[in-house]
Amino acid sequence: MFGKLDWSAIPFSQPLxxxxxxxxxxxxxxxxxxxxxxxxxxxxxxxxxTSVDHKRIGVMYCLLGILMLIRGFxxxxxxxxxxxxxIESAGYLTPEHYNQIFxxxxxxxxxxxxxxxxxxxxxxxxxxxxxxxxVAFPTFNSVGFWLTASGALLVNVSLFIGEFARTGWLPYPxxxxxxxxxxxGVDYYLWAVQISGIGTLITGINxxxxxxxxxCRGMSxxxxxxxxxxxxxxxxxxxxxxxxxxxxxxxxxLDRYADWNYFTNTAGGNPMMFVNLVWAWGHPEVYILVLxxxxxxxxxxxxxxxxxxxxxRSMVAATLFICIVSMLVWLHHFFTMGAxxxxxxxxxxxxxxxxxxxxxxxxxxxxxxYGGRVRFEVPMLWSLGFIFTFIIGGLTGVLLAVPPAxxxxxxxxxxxxxxxxxxxxxxxxxxxxxxxYWFPKVFGFGLHPTWGKAAFWCAFVxxxxxxxxxxxxxxxxxxxxxxxxxxxxxxxWLYVSLAGVGILILGVISQLTQLVVSIRDxxxxxxVTGDPWDGRSLEWATxxxxxxxxxxxxxxxxxxxxxxxxxxxxxxxxxxAPEPKYEAIEMxxxxxxxxxxxxxxxxxxxxMVWHIWWMAILALVLAFAGFVVFAWRDKHExxxxxxxxxxxxxxRRMAREAFLARLGEQGAVx
Amino acid sequence: MSTSDSDPRLYxxxxxxxxxxxxxxxxxxxxxxxxxxxxxxxxxxxxxxVAAFLLAGSDVIYEPAIPVALIVLAxxxxxxxxxxxxxxxxxxxxxxxxxxxAFGLLVVFVVVIGSxxxxxxxxxxxxxxxxxxxxxx
Numbered sequence: 042m043f044g045k046l047d048w049s050a051i052p053f054s055q056p057l058x059x060x061x062x063x064x065x066x067x068x069x070x071x072x073x074x075x076x077x078x079x080x081x082x083x084x085x086x087x088x089x090x091t092s093v094d095h096k097r098i099g100v101m102y103c104l105l106g107i108l109m110l111i112r113g114f115x116x117x118x119x120x121x122x123x124x125x126x127x128i129e130s131a132g133y134l135t136p137e138h139y140n141q142i143f144x145x146x147x148x149x150x151x152x153x154x155x156x157x158x159x160x161x162x163x164x165x166x167x168x169x170x171x172x173x174x175x176v177a178f179p180t181f182n183s184v185g186f187w188l189t190a191s192g193a194l195l196v197n198v199s200l201f202i203g204e205f206a207r208t209g210w211l212p213y214p215x216x217x218x219x220x221x222x223x224x225x226g227v228d229y230y231l232w233a234v235q236i237s238g239i240g241t242l243i244t245g246i247n248x249x250x251x252x253x254x255x256x257c258r259g260m261s262x263x264x265x266x267x268x269x270x271x272x273x274x275x276x277x278x279x280x281x282x283x284x285x286x287x288x289x290x291x292x293x294x295l296d297r298y299a300d301w302n303y304f305t306n307t308a309g310g311n312p313m314m315f316v317n318l319v320w321a322w323g324h325p326e327v328y329i330l331v332l333x334x335x336x337x338x339x340x341x342x343x344x345x346x347x348x349x350x351x352x353x354r355s356m357v358a359a360t361l362f363i364c365i366v367s368m369l370v371w372l373h374h375f376f377t378m379g380a381x382x383x384x385x386x387x388x389x390x391x392x393x394x395x396x397x398x399x400x401x402x403x404x405x406x407x408x409x410x411y412g413g414r415v416r417f418e419v420p421m422l423w424s425l426g427f428i429f430t431f432i433i434g435g436l437t438g439v440l441l442a443v444p445p446a447x448x449x450x451x452x453x454x455x456x457x458x459x460x461x462x463x464x465x466x467x468x469x470x471x472x473x474x475x476x477x478y479w480f481p482k483v484f485g486f487g488l489h490p491t492w493g494k495a496a497f498w499c500a501f502v503x504x505x506x507x508x509x510x511x512x513x514x515x516x517x518x519x520x521x522x523x524x525x526x527x528x529x530x531x532x533x534w535l536y537v538s539l540a541g542v543g544i545l546i547l548g549v550i551s552q553l554t555q556l557v558v559s560i561r562d563x564x565x566x567x568x569v570t571g572d573p574w575d576g577r578s579l580e581w582a583t584x585x586x587x588x589x590x591x592x593x594x595x596x597x598x599x600x601x602x603x604x605x606x607x608x609x610x611x612x613x614x615x616x617x618a619p620e621p622k623y624e625a626i627e628m629x630x631x632x633x634x635x636x637x638x639x640x641x642x643x644x645x646x647x648x649m650v651w652h653i654w655w656m657a658i659l660a661l662v663l664a665f666a667g668f669v670v671f672a673w674r675d676k677h678e679x680x681x682x683x684x685x686x687x688x689x690x691x692x693r694r695m696a697r698e699a700f701l702a703r704l705g706e707q708g709a710v711x
Numbered sequence: 712m713s714t715s716d717s718d719p720r721l722y723x724x725x726x727x728x729x730x731x732x733x734x735x736x737x738x739x740x741x742x743x744x745x746x747x748x749x750x751x752x753x754x755x756x757x758x759x760x761v762a763a764f765l766l767a768g769s770d771v772i773y774e775p776a777i778p779v780a781l782i783v784l785a786x787x788x789x790x791x792x793x794x795x796x797x798x799x800x801x802x803x804x805x806x807x808x809x810x811x812x813a814f815g816l817l818v819v820f821v822v823v824i825g826s827x828x829x830x831x832x833x834x835x836x837x838x839x840x841x842x843x844x845x846x847x848x
Contacts, residue, residue: 251805281818313833314826321822368821372829379836386827 043653045225046212050203055256062201063161067192073423091631093179096166098186100163100483103476104191108154110469112197116146118542121507127525128532129278137522140207141226141595145196151326152234153193155464158472159333160244162501163272165483167248169587170266172257172596172603176382177250179629180671185243187639192237195646199229204648206230209317212293214312216306226649231294232646238283238290240639242463246277257579259598265355266578266602270357271336274364278325278332281368286322289315313378320371330464332360334401334471338424342406344574345421346413349602352405359401367394373618376447385444392442395436403428418574419493423474426501430466433554435458437512444684455515458508465504473500473552478560481568485585490561499548507541509533521524540576570700571693577605584693590628593690615705617694627678634671636662659711665694752795759788 052058076082089097110119119142123132164186167175176182199205206226208217213505217227241609252273256265292303293315304308328647341349350356355541372380372388384497406428415421441447450456514534526535556597559566579596580587582604611617641664648657763784764774772780793799799808 277814282812285822311830311834313837314830317829321826346801371825380831380832381828381836384832485769560734587721592804 046651048317091633093183093629095168095176099161099165102157106158109149113150113154116142121539123544125535136524144206155330167272170578172579173255174591176247178247180632183635185240187635188240189237191639192233195233212313215306221676228650232577242283245276248276257595264601267339268336270360271332274360275329278329282322282325289318301338320374324371325367332470334468337471337475341420341424344410345416346410348413349410359398363398376444377451389444400521420474422497423470427470434462434466456510458511458519481573482585486563486566488559489555496548496551502542503541507538510538559633577602579603588689590626593686621682625683627683634667637667755791
């Protein structure tokens, strides 16, 4: 009846996951009761869960990403603590548990933390920056988000029911085959990543289509903000490479479920093929994350330097160069697997060459600041911290790209330090900078700057104190993923690293405090103008928060930096453009199909993990039925009457006129 | 501070001639032309499929050349699908589709050729011990 599922799946003997899951379950039940008591369900259901508004979906993506970053950070704390206490002793985590933790940490941080945040930013910003009202396929967008959430749910269910994979974040066979890992851990991984991968692919298709087909009038390709360019490159990579991951994991699934032999050691299987395929996705994945991060920094550097971005066209060229070359470097993840000199040399050189594109970008950002009036606001601090951190991460990367050097540092703590250096320093810093920068646009009030500065300095210092010792440990010969340590000389470095984690915890606390304090003081921090940072792209032309239709009248772009041109003209003439003629707008109706499908897809994934075949078939049929019902709908748009559009836009124009008058009194030209 | 407002008159004929169209989303044209186009494509693809099956078992052409002939027929088949069913043309309203096709081909080329090259190296260098023994004289 219930396949492999019985009471032994609940980890009664392990207090740590048991207590954690009970606390989590209590929190969830508490939240559900709160929502019910306060009668928030209708609001949540109609305004968020079934919303097809790209802004709401973007916010939900970010929320999911932040929750998962905290979960992944908890894993990181446990790993660093374990390595610090397990010097010549067993530590407090069993090897099986420790292996699950580093697997979950990698999987969650990349696929369920960073990815949703990056996708959330793209979802929120691309339509606003392009001057359009929604993405190309709004309901599809909602399906994509809920499938990603479904994958995240499955990973977290594994904490309480069963176990997670112990194979590392990319489950290399033959270890991940049933012969060596008979449990359900790898199955949880496979279905969670597979389901969320479909969600990511959907969003990728959506953003590519939006950028190629839906720009507002006058927004030619070379007038798009750099963030849109990086989103385009990133989503092209999603569309090109996520199918490789899907195929590789599907083959591993067949090996595990149907005893096929794609990646086994026997019967003609070849485990090395999995490594090859998974990295053909895995390396572009790194750039899927970091390219939008570069876009965020480009926006921030130009805004806070009060200058147009230096070398816009070279920035676009560098982005597309990275987009293509990132697909030509994947072998550098397995130089040591036995390829000959020709292959290793080719991939070594292409890995080094990709640093040229990144170098172009770094110089462009530095030259953007040169001669500008730099304002050291919190987003700018994160960006400056990024330049410093990312250059060092990039240089260690060039070192690792040299095959002979890689043979010495492969799978060592040096590698661990390197990729945290580029992912934390590049992607995570960008996400925090972006949250700080666009928060007033999204919620209508800014974040408290003092706590933001505290969070930055704790994260920046904490990062270096945590990871600089890991570089040293790697050069001393410590390999990654050690459950206990037999060499006491490594002890001091591990203690320093643990102290760094302590500073990072202070950073996380500062971030959360900042959020609480800002919500408390929201009236003081209110953004009335819609343009709190003196921005340059179209999202700042809308009020904060933007109305659900974004633009009352579609903008007409007449140059690079669309909003800056409009703003300069308004300041020179001391008046806004004449009021346009408002017309009724058609907007897509909200739809529950995304939530419905993802709910049954989660059930399907869970049933497949535990081999409950009847439930899997039933859930799959129901998930598909959701689409069929949706396809039969008669009405898919509703009309926003012209008066409503006019009312919202006149309020915006009043705020802008007041702002303009204030500027005129001060005699300040932005 | 102002405003994203524009001249609404610019919007009246938003659908320009040069606008790019997705496959299946072209502006409506005469039904007969569409049906003729699809039938022509169907005819070509049937001819190419039948030719491939017949050629494989026949001795019409020089036998070692049959694989090459099959590859030629396969590529022609792809071309027929692209032109008649996916409506890829060289016209200016089709730039995105052609670029998307080129990008897809590039990705497939890179992954397939790269994998074959890498795996041949790995198989050569990482041969299982028993096979390696067999190769010793």
